[in-house]
Amino acid sequence: MVPTTYYIALSAVLFGLGVLAFIFKRNIITIFMSIELMLNAVNLAFVAFSQRTGKLDGQIFVLFVIIVAAAEAAVGLGIIILIARNRQSLNVERVDLLKL
Amino acid sequence: MLPSAIPTPEDFYRVLPEVLWCGFGTLIMLLQPFVKNRHFFTFLALTGALLGTGLSVISGAFAGPGFHGLIESDAFSVFFHLLVGTVAALVVLAADPYLERENLAAAEFYALLLFATAGMGVLAGAQELLTAFVGLEMSSIASYVLAGYRRDSLKSGESAMKYFLLGSFATAFFLYGIAMVYGATGTTLLNQMGAGNPQSNLLKLGLAMILIGLCFKVAAAPFQIWTPDVYEGAPTPVTALFSAGPKAGAFALMLRIFATVPAATHLWFWAFWILAVLTMFAGNLGALVQTNLKRLLAYSSIAHAGYILVAFAAVTYMTSDLNGSAGPAYAAVLFYLVSYAMVKIGAFTIVSQIGGAGEKHLSIDDYAGLGQRQPWVAATLSLFLLSLLGLPITAGFFGKLYIFKAAVESHLIWLAVIMAVNSVIGAYYYFRVIVVMYMREPSAEMAAAPLVRFPITVVLVLLFTALGTVWLGVAPNQVLNFILQPTLIGGLR
Numbered sequence: 001m002v003p004t005t006y007y008i009a010l011s012a013v014l015f016g017l018g019v020l021a022f023i024f025k026r027n028i029i030t031i032f033m034s035i036e037l038m039l040n041a042v043n044l045a046f047v048a049f050s051q052r053t054g055k056l057d058g059q060i061f062v063l064f065v066i067i068v069a070a071a072e073a074a075v076g077l078g079i080i081i082l083i084a085r086n087r088q089s090l091n092v093e094r095v096d097l098l099k100l
Numbered sequence: 101m102l103p104s105a106i107p108t109p110e111d112f113y114r115v116l117p118e119v120l121w122c123g124f125g126t127l128i129m130l131l132q133p134f135v136k137n138r139h140f141f142t143f144l145a146l147t148g149a150l151l152g153t154g155l156s157v158i159s160g161a162f163a164g165p166g167f168h169g170l171i172e173s174d175a176f177s178v179f180f181h182l183l184v185g186t187v188a189a190l191v192v193l194a195a196d197p198y199l200e201r202e203n204l205a206a207a208e209f210y211a212l213l214l215f216a217t218a219g220m221g222v223l224a225g226a227q228e229l230l231t232a233f234v235g236l237e238m239s240s241i242a243s244y245v246l247a248g249y250r251r252d253s254l255k256s257g258e259s260a261m262k263y264f265l266l267g268s269f270a271t272a273f274f275l276y277g278i279a280m281v282y283g284a285t286g287t288t289l290l291n292q293m294g295a296g297n298p299q300s301n302l303l304k305l306g307l308a309m310i311l312i313g314l315c316f317k318v319a320a321a322p323f324q325i326w327t328p329d330v331y332e333g334a335p336t337p338v339t340a341l342f343s344a345g346p347k348a349g350a351f352a353l354m355l356r357i358f359a360t361v362p363a364a365t366h367l368w369f370w371a372f373w374i375l376a377v378l379t380m381f382a383g384n385l386g387a388l389v390q391t392n393l394k395r396l397l398a399y400s401s402i403a404h405a406g407y408i409l410v411a412f413a414a415v416t417y418m419t420s421d422l423n424g425s426a427g428p429a430y431a432a433v434l435f436y437l438v439s440y441a442m443v444k445i446g447a448f449t450i451v452s453q454i455g456g457a458g459e460k461h462l463s464i465d466d467y468a469g470l471g472q473r474q475p476w477v478a479a480t481l482s483l484f485l486l487s488l489l490g491l492p493i494t495a496g497f498f499g500k501l502y503i504f505k506a507a508v509e510s511h512l513i514w515l516a517v518i519m520a521v522n523s524v525i526g527a528y529y530y531f532r533v534i535v536v537m538y539m540r541e542p543s544a545e546m547a548a549a550p551l552v553r554f555p556i557t558v559v560l561v562l563l564f565t566a567l568g569t570v571w572l573g574v575a576p577n578q579v580l581n582f583i584l585q586p587t588l589i590g591g592l593r
Contacts, residue, residue: 007296008283011279015272015276018272022265022269028261028265031265032265032268035268035269035272038269038272038276039275040276041273041276042272042276042278042279045276045279045280045283046279046282048283049279049282049283053283053286055286057288058282060278061230061278061282061288063132064230064233064234065145065233065275068233068234068237071237071241071555072237072241072268072271075241075244075245075264076264076268077246078245078260079245079248079260079264080261081259082248082251082257082260082261083257083258083261086254086257087254093260095258095261095262097254097255097258097333098255098258098259098262098328098329098332098333099329
């Protein structure tokens with residue numbers, strides 16, 4: 001059996017990749033996907049910890065995270081469509097009206 | 101035997117404000133296709149906001165843990181329910197003429213506002229981290245939509261996008277922190293976390309990530325980058341909400357976490373010290389160079405988050421020192437949140453009216469000559485600015501004084517000195533606005549424009565906030581005694 005530590009390490013790696021993608025990617029959709037990656041890393045960690053402690057509540061938390069992430073995606077995609085319509089571009093560097 | 105999963109009626113009394121806010125929000129959305137009169141929805145939203153706020157007293161009467169310890173109904177949560185509920189009611193009043201002027205749909209705006217308020221209420225009462233997460237998201241997701249509510253405006257869309265991306269990023273950190281804390285202690289219930297090993301690295305890392313997530317929400321440096329952009333682009337009544345509501349909710353959760361989790365208290369002291377210094381300087385130095393009043397107020401709200409974090413450093417110091425009592429430092433935070441919310445809502449309401457159709461007149465130069473043209477408005481705005489600065493006979497004075505006192509009593513002399521230096525820097529840009537209003541002649545274009553009308557709802561908001569600012573500045577004891585009552589602060593532990 002694979003030790004739970006491996007799963008936790010994997011979730012940390014996924015979360016780190018999500019952070020890197022969030023910082024370095026320029027397309028809004030890709031940035032949005034990197035956030036989803038981070039949230040799924042959280043889900044993996046919850047399940048792994050739940051397995052380690054022998055309690056089921058960690059798996060219930062995952063359901064909550066999935067539901068909230070879906071709600072967030074609904075709003076987020078709406079905002080992205082608004083940006084795409086108004087500016088004809090999905091590059092975040094073009095979205096620069098507000099600055100110092 | 102397992103406890104019954106069916107909630108008791110008492111459980112529902114304990115979340116009565118949230119039930120009412122969500123209920124009225126849903127009702128407004130259901131009635132939206134049938135009623136054309138926008139003022140009807142203002143009335144309905146105002147009723148809902150005030151009803152929820154008033155009935156939070158009932159939830160306080162049923163003090164105790166609800167839903168098997170997921171939420172806690174105590175004087176502390178009632179205090180925050182009163183605060184965010186009042187903020188919601190004021191924003192409803194301020195938004196009514198704004199929405200009409202900008203020709204925006206009223207019903208959805210109010211519904212989202214009430215949902216966001218319910219989220220902040222959950223955040224203030226949460227006794228369990230995942231419940232706190234759901235509350236945080238309820239308020240955030242509604243806020244993302246509200247920030248982009250002026251759909252045709254490029255700035256509003258940009259504001260929504262920045263808020264959404266950075267807010268979700270912060271949420272992911274917050275959640276990963278929860279997962280780690282869960283892994284380290286086997287529970288997400290705050291009052292059971294004390295049993296875990298406080299030296300566990302996993303627990304420390306988890307608490308640090310939760311702190312990062314919350315710092316994004318309260319706009320503490322170095323996580324404050326989004327604040328000026330989002331505040332500037334969002335519709336001004338929404339900016340008023342952002343500067344008061346979600347901040348109060350996130351600070352409430354922070355207070356609860358380290359009142360109940362001993363590991364957090366020890367770990368977060370230096371974090372708060374550094375965050376406070378960075379945030380004060382980021383806010384005040386950023387505000388110096390601003391020419392746009394809305395943006396200036398956004399930077400000032402970063403600076404004020406820094407002042408509150410000074411009190412947090414004092415709280416952590418006091419609780420780690422067994423002889424000290426943390427009561428006054430906690431009270432300083434709560435008092436500051438009240439005074440600050442009142443002032444910020446008043447100031448942004450004036451900005452919203454002066455801004456005119458399409459929010460064109462946001463620059464400080466547009467306020468030139470306001471002292472002669474509309475003396476009452478100029479006087480009220482000056483009062484708010486002086487309160488933000490912290491001059492006597494305004495609420496801000498006592499707010500700052502209590503924080504200063506808490507910092508000195510915890511021997512955080514350097515922090516107190518840095519705070520004083522920052523207040524002096526703040527004086528420059530607040531006075532600059534006042535000088536422009538009273539000493540400079542208006543531009544030809546502004547002089548020719550008709551006087552800005554202030555409808556009755558806006559006058560009500562300004563009256564309430566201005567009188568409240570003076571009242572807290574003259575007689576702070578009533579509010580302070582309410583905060584210092586043993587069940588409110590003492591009930592946290």
